Amino acid sequence: MANCAYESLTTTVRNRALIPSFQRAASNVVIRRAANYEQELEAVIYESLLEFALPVKDKVVLLKPNFVGLDPLGVMNTHPAVIAAACESFLRLGASEVLIGDGPAMDRDTEAILESVRLREFVRSSERKFVDLNTDDVECVPLTTKASRLKELYFPRTVLGADLVVSMPKLKTHHWAGVTLSLKNMFGIVPGSCYGWPKNILHWAGIDNAILDINAAVPPDFAIVDGIVGMEGNGPIQGTPKACGALIFGDDPVAVDATCCRLMGLLPERVKYLAAAGTMLGHVRVDRIQQLGERVEALRTKFRVIREFDSIRDAA
């Protein structure tokens, strides 16, 4: 896309200096058991967040779930019960406001998607606002990592202005990227009103490289993965539901995604974008991740991948 100068710096641009992963302290990841969406999730999420001492008091928190399409059966999108429980947990921790925002990639009728996932039934209070990131006001941000050929991207001002961005994907395999977790979920902040439905410019830039550029420019501060029921096979839309019974938390999205892969019986080092992210955005290596809560082995559930990704399966 063309030159883009900052029009204004009225919003906080979240672009941070990249620190090579080998210079980072070890990352913490918490795994909690959660058998279904009917159980009390708020206590599970609140207690897990306490482990991280997140600086959320009086801050604006943006929850970024994964809403990919109309989903009356609740198999492809982040479950609203998890979103609602996260909302309440961040408010209990002192957040001044909790926003929920996404920019679905395939269907521009975001309201219809919200209806199909029954978000309003779960998140009732009018103080929790949903922001359609596809049509939010935008600001241009240069991409400093240059993993892809993209030089800059427009991002929603709501994302750039939030104090804490929480990526909340569903635990899924992906037919082009191998897995779609908290890093890939950030594709949803790229506005459809600028790039279309789907955001095809990211595919042409190379999905793996675009994931790196987006997460370097607008790094999520925290990740909560809905792994209660995930998706295997031909994800992210046409796969098969797969119960895993887990919620995964962490302040290093790379470490969270690597742990999720291990939970799914996949090798994170062989997921191309995760391997690259492990050199600059966070930790993939198991010896650099401090595991809290449940052990991976206790909840490991082998997820099927399409044939093209046989190489990322952990044969062990």
Next chain:
Amino acid sequence: MDIEPAEDLPGFPTGLTSDHSFPKGVCTPLLRDVQNSDGGWGFRSEGQSRVEPTCWSIKALTALAHADNADERIIRRGLDFLTRAQLADGSWSAAPGEKTGCWLTSLACWVLIAMGDEKYAKAVAAGLRWVCDDWPRDSTWWRRSIRKLSGAGRYAKQNDLYRGWAWTPGTSSWVEPTAFALLALENQDLVGGDLNAPAEKRRRLGEALLYDRMCPGGGWNCGNPEVYGVPGEALVIPTTWALLALRHHPDRRENKESLAWMENNFTKIRGQASYALARICLAVYDRQYEMRAANADDDRDSVRSVQVLAWMSLAAGNPRQWLTARTSL
């Protein structure tokens, strides 16, 4: 919970949800109130002026003005914003400050053409010329060869000889930008003699692409009728635009199947955007449909989106008229 951010459109009057009262009682006052000082409209109240909601606001107000002769000044200011937003190469971009044009060039041309005003002829000609020159990057000979050699063709069932339009330059053909380009190029006489033949060629390829990308059983999604052997599911919004762009072929099997899909799914529609566009589609094809009971909560949420408000207003009007008429204020 609210569907849009904190800023609500001001002054939503409850109880004005019947078809006749909506455009005049709700749409005009709200669109008037939320027009920005630069003449454009944002996707919501006080949002950045953007080309897309400005186009739809102009379209909706013009449809009303044609009946009532109302608020010409607002429309003129919107048109001024639109013409100022045109880039030097004739295209329109999607975001403030963006210097590369995109699919919105077709939409802007379509809106300006409908004004039937000679003063926009030059802008329209430049825009349509850009549309004719904007080839997608997929399905070039080189890309088709790579796809064939790599075996990637087995992932998605589609004929790569057809070429439509992309959302942004240098990417692949998709249903909605192709449909809007076809709508704009219905007026290819405005392009100029030297581009008549290329425009006609592109229309033929574009129509063929839309038919090729129809989902099994009718209707369209963004443009993936089948991936890894799994049929794609149609969606209301792309189906509407595809059927409007292909409305000159009402007797084709694909049109009939897709209209049947729309009719069968009409009562299941939840979002106001999809509902408004489905009504437009069925009205253009002269199909009867049963209006659903007005739900004030739904309306209140939806009118926070300026664009959806405009679509709702257009649905309540006469789609056959505003789809093609050249109106002068």
